[in-house]
Amino acid sequence: MDARQSLADCFEENRRALLALSYRMLGSHEEAEDAVQETWLRLDRADTTAVRNLPGWLRTVTSRVCLDMLRSRQGRRQDHGEDDLGPANVATGEGDPEHEVLEAESVGLALLVVLNTLSPAERVAFVLHDMFGVPFDEIGGILDRSQTTAKKLASRARHKVRAPRERHLVEVDQHREVVAAFQIAACTGDTSIIASRLAPDVVRRADTAALSSGRPARLHGAGSVAHEISRFGGAARHSDLALIDGRVGLLVAPGGRLRLAVCFRIEGGLVKEYELVADPARLKCLCIRLLPAS
CATH class of the missing domain: 1.20.140 (Butyryl-CoA Dehydrogenase, subunit A; domain 3)
Structure with missing residues (x-):
């Protein structure tokens, strides 16, 4: 040879x-x-x-x-x-x-x-x-x-x-479970499954860049929100959990390119409120870290 x-x-x-x-x-x-x-x-x-x-x-x-x-x-x-x-x-x-x-x-x-x-x-x-x-x-x-x-x-x-070790609190683990369940439910497209992860009076907010034609900037109620997620939640298949400004959230990043951040407020094991952030200027300002090991 x-x-x-x-x-x-x-x-x-x-x-x-x-x-x-x-x-x-x-x-x-x-x-x-x-x-x-x-x-x-x-x-x-x-x-x-x-x-x-x-x-x-x-x-x-x-x-x-x-x-x-x-x-x-x-x-x-x-x-x-x-x-x-x-x-x-x-x-x-x-x-x-x-x-x-x-x-x-x-x-x-x-x-x-x-x-x-x-x-x-x-x-x-x-x-x-x-x-x-x-x-x-x-x-x-x-x-x-x-x-x-x-x-x-x-x-x-x-x-x-990586998030500092002191952020690895019980609350982070609890919220991780809720957001992961929300992510899985969104992938199913089943409104009843999605609604089961939402508070009855849940609120969805979004910036202009995150909205397609005809979608309101604010949506209220588990039924309305679940229906919207069933129509537009396919992006959850290309999402991953992360710490966003210190809270557990979702990054929608097909191919590893960040397109959307979903920021949550969680109460009683359910999603009480979440915001869709897609404006590039706002995305750049977010503090994003990997979740600590559970």
Whole structure:
């Protein structure tokens, strides 16, 4: 077996792991494929005779490619005033949307949404260390930063991604159960099941961006609200639970791109009131964190 074939075989053995790494860094299957393909091109051109750990070398190169792509994406958004709620190819509908949605849901929609709030360096440091266990000295080399700085970047990212431990209160667990039950009921489209999760005098509010033609900004009563959810609740299939401004809520994020936040007020184990937030300016102002482990 010649050296080039040996390199190709090693690359194929590591392709799945490199795709998983790239997807979590980029939040886009298409961009992750591009990053892994670029890694192969660099491997094909490189002199690897002195490389003792080729899988580690591939991980380092892929991480640097992803970092460059994240920085380029951030620069485009700043230049053109685009939002930062998700990867660009999902916004334009490029690629295979159905595959993108399934990929995002397998990773966790809330996680992808929160990762999009990080700077490129924070995202790379967090993904490498907290999700793949890469040591900080290696991360520092990838980022061209010191080991200490890499630790600080990951710590800062962790603070933005995960809720503080003191938030893990009994109330959070109770509300998690209620919101999860609401989410499941909305997916069924059955008005009686949906109504069973609502207070009789429930109120639904919404900003203008969240409303389709003819829908009122405020809706009152379990019957009316349940009927609306049965018609428009299909989006719940692409939702995930998260902490929104310190309370358990839902993020509707097909393909990992945040489109709608549902903010709840819960009383007596039932949904008393909820608001649909879809205005991009308002979405950017929300403090979104992953729910603590139950």
